[in-house]
Amino acid sequence: MSYRAVFISDVHLGTPDCRAEQLLSFLHQLNTDTLYLVGDIVDLESLAVRAYWPASHAAVVGAILDLAARGTKVIYLPGNHDAPLRGLIGQTISAIDVRRFAVHHGLDGRRYRVSHGDEYDPERLGKDWLVWIGEHARRLVCWMNRGLNRVRRQLGLPYLPLPIVAKSRIQAAIDYIQEYEQRVVDAAREQGFDGHICGHIHFGAIRDVAGVRYMNDGDWVEHCTALSEDADGQWSLLHWTERGTALATANTVGVYALLPSRLPLNSLEVARQFAPNGSSKAA
Numbered sequence: 043m044s045y046r047a048v049f050i051s052d053v054h055l056g057t058p059d060c061r062a063e064q065l066l067s068f069l070h071q072l073n074t075d076t077l078y079l080v081g082d083i084v085d086l087e088s089l090a091v092r093a094y095w096p097a098s099h100a101a102v103v104g105a106i107l108d109l110a111a112r113g114t115k116v117i118y119l120p121g122n123h124d125a126p127l128r129g130l131i132g133q134t135i136s137a138i139d140v141r142r143f144a145v146h147h148g149l150d151g152r153r154y155r156v157s158h159g160d161e162y163d164p165e166r167l168g169k170d171w172l173v174w175i176g177e178h179a180r181r182l183v184c185w186m187n188r189g190l191n192r193v194r195r196q197l198g199l200p201y202l203p204l205p206i207v208a209k210s211r212i213q214a215a216i217d218y219i220q221e222y223e224q225r226v227v228d229a230a231r232e233q234g235f236d237g238h239i240c241g242h243i244h245f246g247a248i249r250d251v252a253g254v255r256y257m258n259d260g261d262w263v264e265h266c267t268a269l270s271e272d273a274d275g276q277w278s279l280l281h282w283t284e285r286g287t288a289l290a291t292a293n294t295v296g297v298y299a300l301l302p303s304r305l306p307l308n309s310l311e312v313a314r315q316f317a318p319n320g321s322s323k324a325a
Contacts, residue, residue: 043071043072043073043074044073044074044272044273045072045073045074045075045270045271045272045273046074046075046076046149046271046272046273046275047074047075047076047077047078047146047270047271048072048074048076048077048078048268048269048270048271049077049078049080049156049239049241049257049259049268049269049270050065050077050078050079050080050083050241050259050262050268050269051079051080051081051082051083051121051158051240051241051242051259051260051261052080052081052082052121052241052242052244052260052261052262052263053065053082053083053084053102053261053262053263054082054084054085054088054123054261054262054263055083055084055085055095055099055102055103056084056085056086056088056089056094056095056099057085057088057094057263058094059263059264060085060099060262060263061262061263061266062096062098062099062101062102062262063098064262064266064282064283065102065262065266065282066098066101066102066105067282068266068268068282069102069105069106069109070105072109074109074114074270075114075115076114076115076116076117076146077106077109077110077114077115077116077117078117078119078144078146078156078239079106079116079117079118079119079138080119080121080156080157080158080159080239080240080241080259081119081120081121081122081123081124081157081158081159081160081241081242082121082122082123082124082158082241082242083118083120083121083124084103084123084124084127085123085124086123086124086125086126086127087122087123088123106138107136107137107138110136110137110138111136111137115139116137116138116139117138117139117141117144117156118138118139118140118141119140119141119142119143119144119156119157119158120140120158121158121159121160121241121242122158122160122163122242127140128140128142142157143155143156143157144156144157145235146239148237148271148275148277149271149274149275150275150277151236152236152237152255153234153235153236153237154235154236154237154238154239154255154257155230155233155235155237155238155239156238156239156240157238157240158240158241158242159222159226159238159240159241159242159243159258160242162222162225162226162229162240162242163222163242218243219243219245222243223247223249223251223256223258224251226238226240226256227251227252227254227256230254230256231252231253231254235254236254236255237254237255237256237257238254238255238256238257239257239258239259239269240257240258240259241258241259241260241261242258243258244260244261244263244264244265245258245260245265246258246259246260246261246265246267246269246279247279248269248277248278248279257269257277259279260279265281266281266282266283267279267280267281267282268280268282
């Protein structure tokens with residue numbers, strides 16, 4: 043795989059939810075000019091509570107360092123779960139540049155602001171309680187997903203992405219995602235950018251909203267996705283499978299295509315049809 047730029051985030055190394063083996067397979071096959079680590083790569087919050095660091099997690103760090111040593115430009119933009127690393131902003135550690143945010147100049151002629159994206163969370167609006175509820179709900183779903191997939195692997199069944207199913211059918215989650223995307227787009231426009239690339243909400247997407255492009259690289263906990271720009275300037279959302287291959291690419295919202303039933307959920311608006319109240323309110 044050869045790309046001009048690749049963006050990954052929300053790996054959450056140091057937690058049982060991290061899909062380290064799949065990410066390691068992806069990194070071993072990756073050839074990119076620039077690799078953006080868009081935050082929450084190492085979950086320092088979780089490690090402060092519980093020491094969890096299997097060999098596969100150390101191997102992921104080693105693979106990233108190896109890419110940097112072999113000439114890939116690696117830029118680390120710490121997120122909220124690895125926020126202590128923001129103390130290293132402006133420094134270069136083992137050939138990895140640590141920054142608060144970056145500006146990516148796409149071959150499509152657009153200027154993209156790149157950051158983890160936690161600055162657009164409800165906590166910035168004085169709603170810390172909502173962030174607390176959301177974080178604990180996410181952990182519960184991930185815990186359920188781990189148990190479900192242990193059974194699924196024993197039965198030889200395909201991967202069942204429970205968090206994807208939940209996010210595409212729970213109205214509150216759909217509303218939150220749309221509101222988050224709108225905040226990101228509004229900020230990019232106000233700051234004079236043509237688009238914004240982020241992570242944080244574990245929901246990969248490529249969308250154009252009123253002339254501003256919103257792109258989210260997803261995560262390596264629930265979806266195993268990365269955002270890529272190829273040598274021709276084409277953007278894709280890549281999904282990495284348990285078999286160590288790319289299952290699909292998408293130039294719009296890509297995560298819905300990964301549902302086991304292969305429902306035609308190719309946009310957030312379509313997903314609203316499957317919300318509990320059947321709402322079809324436009325963004």
